Structure formats: C-alpha cells, structure tokens
Amino acid sequence: MPPINPQAVIRPETSADVDAIAEVTKAAFATLEISSHTEQFIVAALRAAGALTVSLVAVLDGRVVGHIAFSPVTLSDGTPGWYGLGPVSVLPAQQRQGIGKALIAEGLARLRALGARGCCLVGHPAYYTKFGFRNASDLAVEGVPPEVFFALAFDGKLPRGIVAFHEGFAATG
Numbered sequence: 001m002p003p004i005n006p007q008a009v010i011r012p013e014t015s016a017d018v019d020a021i022a023e024v025t026k027a028a029f030a031t032l033e034i035s036s037h038t039e040q041f042i043v044a045a046l047r048a049a050g051a052l053t054v055s056l057v058a059v060l061d062g063r064v065v066g067h068i069a070f071s072p073v074t075l076s077d078g079t080p081g082w083y084g085l086g087p088v089s090v091l092p093a094q095q096r097q098g099i100g101k102a103l104i105a106e107g108l109a110r111l112r113a114l115g116a117r118g119c120c121l122v123g124h125p126a127y128y129t130k131f132g133f134r135n136a137s138d139l140a141v142e143g144v145p146p147e148v149f150f151a152l153a154f155d156g157k158l159p160r161g162i163v164a165f166h167e168g169f170a171a172t173g
Helices: 015-029 039-048 099-113 125-131
Strands: 009-012 054-060 063-072 082-090 118-122 149-153 161-164
Touching: 009 099, 015 039, 015 054, 015 063, 015 082, 039 063, 039 082, 054 099, 063 099, 082 099, 099 125, 125 149
Parallel strands: 082 118
Antiparallel strands: 009 054, 054 063, 063 082, 118 149
16 A cells, blocks of 8 residues: 555645535546445535534645545444444545545544544445454444445444444435
8 A cells, every 4th residue: 555645634624625525525436336426415414414523634735635524323232432434535636645544544533532432334345444444243234235334443342233324324416
C-alpha cells in the first residue's frame, strides 16, 4: 500500500464544503457497478438529520478531494456507542494515493476519542480488513451478504444481533 499522501490535509467538514463533498461523492461512485449512485444523497440526508457524528474531508492543494462519514447505528441487542462508516469517497484521479486510508484512520481515531465502542460497514473485503475490520458471525445487516459486512470492536467486545444503519441510508434523491 502506498504511503499516506503527505500533502493531503484531513479536517472536519465545514458548511463551505457541502457542494464539493457532493461532487466528490458522485465522482467516486460514478463507475462503481455495485453502487446505486445515491451516496451523495445519503451524506446529505445524514447531515440534514444531524447524524454525521464524524464527517471529514481530505484537502489537496486547497481542493476537497475526499470525504468520509460516520453515523450512529442501532443494534438489536441494545449495545450503545456503535457507528457506521460510510460512505467514503476519493476523487478518481486521487485514488490509490493513501487519501482514503488517511480518512479512515483519522475517522476511527476520532470515534475512539468520542468514546465509541465500535464501528461497522458494508464494503469491499480486500480493503477494510487492513484496518482491523472483520466479518462478524454474530452481527448482521438484513439483506446484506455476510462477506461484505464488517465490524471493529474498539473494546474487543463484539455485540450480537442485527445492525440498523441510520434511515438516511435509504435516501435516493
């Protein structure tokens, strides 16, 4: 894996970043076949609901080139303090330069600093295991194949049950 891009600055989103985040998100998912191409609407819905617990941008040469969102999830066993990662977006021209890795690492560090107990996501198996995410046999999302659902328990205690992502993930426009 290439080193983290030393020129990219990772910082919390500001209101001035909203349009750029939408454009980065659209561009990042435009050619991804498994995408329903609603990721920019998901971010907007999470923001409108006040559910973006951690929302970071990567800035390179004064331009937003990446974004990551973390929002609360609900667990059927009642375990509090869990969050969902996603979407994470990097402009195609800046992909494979460590920007996504930097966004994920910083986002997870900020969740830990907030006292979060863990994080989960739906994503590519070959990528997220690098960050300690694992398939969780006792944890699932309805309608999601288990091989693409991952969890990372910050305290080592993986809850059991069904995960429900924020309703903003149903946004389509």
